Amino acid sequence: GNSVTQMEGPVTLSEEAFLTINCTYTATGYPSLFWYVQYPGEGLQLLLKATKADDKGSNKGFEATYRKETTSFHLEKGSVQVSDSAVYFCALISNTGFQKLVFGTGTRLLVSP
Amino acid sequence: GAVVSQHPSWVICKSGTSVKIECRSLDFQATTMFWYRQFPKQSLMLMATSNEGSKATYEQGVEKDKFLINHASLTLSTLTVTSAHPEDSSFYICSARDRTGPYTGELFFGEGSRLTVL
Numbered sequence: 191g192n193s194v195t196q197m198e199g200p201v202t203l204s205e206e207a208f209l210t211i212n213c214t215y216t217a218t219g220y221p222s223l224f225w226y227v228q229y230p231g232e233g234l235q236l237l238l239k240a241t242k243a244d245d246k247g248s249n250k251g252f253e254a255t256y257r258k259e260t261t262s263f264h265l266e267k268g269s270v271q272v273s274d275s276a277v278y279f280c281a282l283i284s285n286t287g288f289q290k291l292v293f294g295t296g297t298r299l300l301v302s303p
Numbered sequence: 304g305a306v307v308s309q310h311p312s313w314v315i316c317k318s319g320t321s322v323k324i325e326c327r328s329l330d331f332q333a334t335t336m337f338w339y340r341q342f343p344k345q346s347l348m349l350m351a352t353s354n355e356g357s358k359a360t361y362e363q364g365v366e367k368d369k370f371l372i373n374h375a376s377l378t379l380s381t382l383t384v385t386s387a388h389p390e391d392s393s394f395y396i397c398s399a400r401d402r403t404g405p406y407t408g409e410l411f412f413g414e415g416s417r418l419t420v421l
Contacts (some may be wrong), residue, residue: 196356220416224409232415233396233412233413234412235408236410239409279347290337290349291337293347295345296345
């Protein structure tokens with residue numbers, strides 16, 4: 191079945207450091223890929239998405255490129271801020287069969303001043 | 304963007320009682336809503352898919368008699384945890400799909416409801 195694998199956290203960085211959170215997936219067909227973010231005490235929010243191979247999703251300085259050859263959708267940001275501290279979830283939704291959103295386990299990011 | 308609201312945001316109840324959690328889409332119509340359960344330091348586990356006007360579809364291992372889901376209108380779905388026990392304590396999150404416009408795969412999430420059963 192479909193699945194998403196994320197790097198384990200927490201990821202601890204200093205402000206202005208470069209961020210990479212790895213995400214790989216297994217899916218049939220051509221899934222759409224998402225990154226959701228959960229700030230402390232809040233629900234999930236869509237951060238960015240990509241719907242086909244080689245698409246790059248971007249938002250708030252975060253980027254992720256849909257790599258079909260490596261089945262990956264790694265999240266990157268050039269310079270993190272303290273306010274980026276949150277849990278980040280990689281997710282996919284298949285374009286075949288019943289379309290359920292499948293999440294990775296989440297990666298907690300802690301950014302210190 | 305579309306807004307989904309959950310209520311209550313937190314609830315404490317005694318073991319054996321039932322608790323109802325509401326999920327509302329505030330500015331769009333949602334034919335499909337999803338209920339998730341989130342354990343500490345773990346991902347969201349899909350519990351069930353709720354379609355307006357029909358019975359919910361439960362994921363394997365989720366007790367349908369324990370977690371009653373009703374989706375009576377295009378803007379409201381409810382999750383009732385019946386005869387709650389301490390092991391039901393968790394963070395429950397709903398999400399909704401906007402029925403209008405092209406399907407993008409995006410879901411809109413509520414803020415979550417933290418249930419603590421004493």
